[in-house]
Amino acid sequence: MPFLSMVQTIKGQIMARIYSKKEEAGKWHGKICPKIRKRLERHVEAANTCTADPAGLGIFQVNDRGADFEVDIKSRTCSCRRWDLTGIPCCHGVAACRHEKIPPEEMVHSCYSIETYLKAYEHIIMPCRDVAEWQRMYGREILPPPILKKKGRRKKNRRQQPEEKEGRAGRKMGRGGAVIHCSYCGAAGHNIGGCTDFKLGLRPKKKGKIVRAEPPVSSDSENEDPVLTQEQNMHTMGLSQPEHTPYEAEVISTLIVETQSHQRQNVQPTALPENAFIQANVQMQP
Numbered sequence: 001m002p003f004l005s006m007v008q009t010i011k012g013q014i015m016a017r018i019y020s021k022k023e024e025a026g027k028w029h030g031k032i033c034p035k036i037r038k039r040l041e042r043h044v045e046a047a048n049t050c051t052a053d054p055a056g057l058g059i060f061q062v063n064d065r066g067a068d069f070e071v072d073i074k075s076r077t078c079s080c081r082r083w084d085l086t087g088i089p090c091c092h093g094v095a096a097c098r099h100e101k102i103p104p105e106e107m108v109h110s111c112y113s114i115e116t117y118l119k120a121y122e123h124i125i126m127p128c129r130d131v132a133e134w135q136r137m138y139g140r141e142i143l144p145p146p147i148l149k150k151k152g153r154r155k156k157n158r159r160q161q162p163e164e165k166e167g168r169a170g171r172k173m174g175r176g177g178a179v180i181h182c183s184y185c186g187a188a189g190h191n192i193g194g195c196t197d198f199k200l201g202l203r204p205k206k207k208g209k210i211v212r213a214e215p216p217v218s219s220d221s222e223n224e225d226p227v228l229t230q231e232q233n234m235h236t237m238g239l240s241q242p243e244h245t246p247y248e249a250e251v252i253s254t255l256i257v258e259t260q261s262h263q264r265q266n267v268q269p270t271a272l273p274e275n276a277f278i279q280a281n282v283q284m285q286p
Contacts, residue, residue, distance in 0.1 A: 007226060008128070015125040028114050032103055036088065036112040040104055043091045050095035060099065062092040087111065097235040166261045 058074040087090040087109030
């Protein structure tokens with residue numbers, strides 16, 4: 001089983017690394033690791049050009065070739081930020097430690113000590129027995145997925161990016177994001193060469209005509225009464241104006257009917273009827 005062999009190989013490498021690091025750290029002397037000691041020695045050598053002036057409470061002003069830096073021994077910080085970021089005293093911190101007669105190794109962070117290094121590799125990885133000696137669990141047998149052989153020739157070249165494709169005229173961007181449409185059925189995702197309707201001999205779908213929607217009429221305009229400013233031209237509008245659409249003709253006819261219904265009828269004045277009392281007493285007048 002390739003997967004099991006890979007896991008066993010990784011386990012063996014980690015087991016050998018832990019053992020070798022533990023044996024190597026057992027031969028070291030001092031308080032800090034050798035690589036950190038070499039780095040600290042370079043800072044000690046660079047501190048020869050620094051001058052520390054105490055300000056009190058463990059704070060110093062260190063002058064390094066014309067530049068001033070603030071060092072705090074208690075908080076183990078420096079304004080150059082090297083001591084803060086690495087945990088190793090910089091040349092300015094070493095100069096302040098010299099003034100207080102403090103060994104620079106004692107100001108190094110505890111993570112660089114040999115004791116901490118040995119704690120990181122104190123655990124061991126137990127070896128495993130051979131596969132033949134493993135205890136059988138009588139569980140469900142786990143098998144790899146079946147291998148299905150695909151049709152056609154296998155691809156040997158990797159899939160190129162659009163900007164990597166080269167033609168006769170040089171590099172040319174491909175149509176990676178374009179969506180093709182069939183010229184026979186009009187569907188998207190294939191052309192006439194892969195159209196099922198074309199292969200079965202079915203008739204192509206007819207493309208419908210584009211029908212433009214009529215403009216909607218707002219509710220406010222329907223409720224308001226139309227105002228006619230040219231009453232004389234409304235009756236002859238169909239003769240003088242060019243042909244209108246069915247929608248416009250319907251609106252015009254509706255306005256004409258409403259105009260005629262609102263017009264007042266001209267009534268000719270007539271004589272009032274005679275009163276019966278007056279007719280009876282006309283002859284009695286002198």
